[in-house]
Amino acid sequence: MPDLVALIESVSDKALLVIVVMALAAMVEAALGLGVFIPGETVVVIGATVLAHASGWWVALGVFMVAVGATAGDHFGWFVGRKVGEPIGRSRAVESIGFDKWERAMQAVQHQRLVPLIVVRQLPGVRTLVAAACGAAGVTYARFATASVLGALIWALLWVGGGALVGHTVIDILGPLLPIALLAWILVILGLFLRKRLKARRDNTQA
Template sequence: MVELLRTLLAQAGEHITLVLACMLLFAALDAALGIGAVLPGETGIVLAAITLSDRGELLAAGVLVAALGAFLGDHVGFAVGRGLGARLGDTRLIKRLGRDRWEMARYYVAGRFWVVIIARLLPGIRTLVAAAAGASAVPYSRFATACGLAALLWAGLWVVGGALIGNALFDIVERYTLPAFVVVAAALAVWILARHKRGVRA
């Protein structure tokens, strides 16, 4: 399985424009209101970064493209929040994503400038931060500046981090997957036998 994925990534590396377009899409979808909580885009970003890992200039382009995607996706959330205002908190979407997450996002966007940047990086609430900013009295210029800086930080972490450790993770998975499956299968067999013996005694 790992070898197949490596082969697919090597083939994708021959189509750099498509890889960068996918990074833009993954980042935009991840940042758009609520989508990132259901379909995290980091996995796609990391896989794309692995294909670019041998060329520094392409990694830099990947960071910029992923940041642009995140910036655009955040604007979807901001526009929805600005359009619905406080009513957004009562929608089915927010109830499904978690009212507590929504309240936390609102709390963060009401804080200092750097707090908004940090909130945009936090798992679980980051896709709600832009919508919370739109639904509150946060000025657009403040939101756009914080969002742009946070998008660059987020993209840098996942693109550069993915390029640095992605191949190493593949090596670890490839080396230890079979032994791990054997251990899990043995433990499962012992558990089933133990339950069966208890059932017979009863």
């Protein structure tokens, strides 16, 4: 899709602004449950594709800032989980993602082992609940922060590095399908939102 490629090339001289947007997307994506509605990986990959047109140094800075944004979102989730405690597992924010994912997150953090905390942070869906689960399960801040920083750095390397390496090729191949993919994503999000609203209304009626 030449027009999309030309657009990416035209904003490559605004690399700093692109990095700020990527970092904010990573932060919101990592915060409690917001990753369901904010496609953080999509924003990061597209941003990395732009940075690849600018300079390798911008890509490296992008990795660092995305990792910072992601761990900032993790900290938000951890503080909420520590403040609310186990009842957060029954909240609407968790319900919107899935109670099964919450259980997986709790199982991963209950032994407070560093490697599982880092690994589970990479898993789609579960990742946005790991920090809150750490807070609710009483994981010490030192262990949580270590796992968050290392896990966020790995996540940033994967998505920023991947976007910088293959993003342009993917856009060249799938460019004409991107508008359809975007529309499909919007419809899926709307469908999930309406489904949750209808379920909540039925539950309230039956209560």
